[in-house]
Amino acid sequence: MVNITVNAMALKVYNTISGKKEDFTPITEGAVKLYVCGVTVYDHCHIGHARSAIVFDTMYRYLRSKGYDVTYVRNFTDIDDKIIRRSHEENIPWQEVGQKYIASFYEDMDALGIMRPTHEPRATDHIGDMITLVDSLIKKGHAYNIDGDVYFSVDSFRNYGQLSKRPLDEMMSGARVDVDEKKRNPLDFALWKASKEGEPSWDAPFGKGRPGWHIECSAMSTLFLGNPFDIHGGGKDLVFPHHENEKAQTEAATGQKFVNYWVHNGFVNIDREKMSKSIGNTLSIKEFLKDYHPEALRLFYLSNHYRSPVDYNGQSIDDVNTALQRLYYTRHRALEAQKGKSFEARSFEQAEEINKKFIEAMDDDFNTALALSHIFELSKEINRMLDDKDAGALPLIASANQMFESLAGTLGLLEDSFESFENQAKMRHLARMGLDASFVENAIRDRIEARKAKNFQKADEIRNMLAEKGIMLLDTPQGTQWRIKTSVS
């Protein structure tokens, strides 16, 4: 028998359906079943997708760190109108569109340090499960078939609107809903779409066609996690209609509750404007990574509450990048100080204290911003001890640094090596400035000569010249080192 050691301290989770923070009680003690809506694979991901990925990755990491056995499912929507359109645009089969952008998705997620979920089902691998679900909805009178299109009847489900808190009748009036003459109620949504000429299709008792978007997540989530399951997540925009529809069709089909906790992350704006393809202000993850370390984006998102909207702009990212650099240098200093020294491990009371505060913050609906503040406290404490140059403090520094790394790791930070972190910063900067490393190294060599000759004027000229190019010099006991000023502008 596995000894489950879940830290049962009260984790609270904000539940969209109640609008309140609730005590988190999983269906099965010690286990969490989590489903998050993935992406539709018809384009490269942007920094908004990254927010959702980072937020739920952090929850996943934290739940695991508390000792929960987490089953995490994230789907790929690989059949959809947009994918079909893209296949025409790029003149490649629709299957290839999916493969191409799934590969792009993994490239981005791996770069961002997003852990792989337990299961990553693709919609097209589960068409049979969707057909079964649609079929049962027809038989139970919750769906109707018109010319091969199958619609869910919202009037047949009493609780429709419960999640998004939209009373049915009020929605009808002002809503800009496509008037489809075939539908009984304008809010009825497609469970199955009859295939058109030249479109991908599957055989079903109710006609040849393909699944609607909402039914995919219902089929795949219940298949992998059962019914009900613990947490269903996604971006805030999915509350209506996607999650409302998932809930309606699943509960109508099973007669049981679908999900216990609904969790939604807030949106990303760019320079106070909504990020959208029509405005043309989207920023892809790949573009972001040309200029910054992946963890800068993570630190940026985690310093905001996951439910708040967040405004992306150059200044904020530069600020956070400077802070990230400080964390990396703190750990580096601590490890350098320990190199080649032997000492007895000793637990450090202040580190334990900070650990406790960290857990309290994260238990309060994943308050990552507060949790981060405790990591910075610890960073400060480590640097303070290092500055004291008290040899006896080494065991304390070692233990504080261990805690520091462990807490940062729970948030997916400090996962890179110092060398890689520093090199990436240098390479990105030099590429941007059109310089190469030998230019900097030569300048440093000249300056060392000048300093030896006590020609401080020349030495300072060289330093100023480099500073203008965003390169700063540090004269340390180990020699002259260089770093990049983190501001991109």
Add this chain to the structure above:
RNA sequence: GGCGGCAUAGCCAAGUGGUAAGGCGACGGUCUGCAAAACCGUUAUUCUCCGGUUCAAAUCCGGAUGCCGCCUCCA
């Protein structure tokens, strides 16, 4: 028209009844040839405004103003 959110220092931002976390920046100090980094200190008597409840309010209630999201594919 319906539903919901937000307003905290120069900037970003946490904080839902007990007297304002943290980051970035700025200034002063230690260190240094001078710097940088790091550390120490300073940087919101006050949380958009007006009124109310309370011994006590950034936090609760009422009102005003401003900004934003969803209701259409969307993380």
